[in-house]
Amino acid sequence: MVDAHETYVIVGGGLAGAKAAETLRSEGFTGRVIVIGDERDHPYERPPLSKGYLTGADERDSVFVHEPAWYARAEIELHLGQPAVELDREERTVTLGDGTRVHYDKLLLATGAEPRRLDIPGTDLAGVHHLRRLAHADLLRGMLASLGRDNGHLVIAGAGWIGLEVAAAARGYGAEVTVIEPLPTPLHNVLGPELGTMFTDLHREHGVRFHFGTRLSEIIGEDGMVLAVRTEDGEEHPCHSVLAAVGAAPRTGLAEAAGLDMADREHGGGIAVDAGLRTSDPDIYAAGDVASAEHPLFGTRLRVEHWANALNGGPAAARAMLGLPVTYDRVPYFFSDQYDLGLEYSGYAPLGGYDQVVCRGDVGKREFLGFWLREGRVLAGMNVNVWDVTDPIQQLIRSGRQVDPEALADPGKPLADLLA
Structure with a gap:
């Protein structure tokens, strides 16, 4: 039975937020737990969006962290489809988009990241896609199947993990794929040139075309539809759809407006937290993609965008909120599946x-x-x-x-x- 002696609020309806809520209950917290998410879907995991769900191997329901009925059984209050638009640290309230004000005793910011946009002409055309949310994956899955049936062509801007995984999924559907990447190899900043070339070879063996050393300069369309892309070196690539896979930016707007300390760009930006995931406000914590944490093992501040960081960071933040001793020193981990x-x-x-x-x-x-x-x-x-x-x-x-x-x-x- 929940009592109202304390209210812990989690802003962010993703994996980090859902696992934090679960951990609060498993650690015996009996106060109110409120999860605020700006998507209408229940909390879900993101890896399937570019892997199993996108390829068609997994069903949509497989992406959710818990079945919907679990939240009621755990007495966790969900506010879905409502963005948090204001954080008042003095009053300790969060204001939602519909004007509702929610009081907190402790607050966790797990607002995640959002896809970076292409700052070029033509991004408003139909057929220009991003991949971050389940709704994006729903659209992409249908689009890739359509391209495969019609021998259509997808251009992907960016040869990072998302770009390569979508390229593999697209080839599985039979779509033609061209990847545009400004650096000399895929995953250049992650794996370096020593092993990045392995992914060039892998994808070329499966029919993917690469165009390195340049960026998109324009998306060309007619009657609102994509016809081609042009690159900075003057080349033109006919296509039917474009995926912008040029990275993600931490969603820090709420925290910045409230005056919380931010990490600098050298450390990936994001909300600055200590090794216990506490922000510059002792009643506010941050975890997942949005948090830049002091990492005891590497002796630097790290912002990690991968699944394991949300999976482990949410529970760590929940324990810290409860006053338990926490030093978040997990070794960063991620995985990928391509062909x-x-x-x-x-x-x-x-x-x-x-x-x-x-x-x-x-x-x-x-x-x-x-x-x-x-x-x-x-x-x-x-x-x-x-x-x-x-x-x-x-x-x-x-x-x-x-x-x-x-x-x-x-x-x-x-x-x-x-x-x-």
């Missing part, structure tokens, strides 16, 4: 932050482990079509110890032995 390639990546190794890449296994067959090192210490590791190695990879990263690159590259040397 017959599956991978997991752990760690943090930005371009320019490592001095060596070591691989063990067969890179040509795309069955290998890759490691990014600095001064002999493993900063990040990626397993490609090799499984059940995430724990030892993360242990190597956590250990901070120097390893022998030759032993690291030797498939006959168990990773656990390198920790001995």
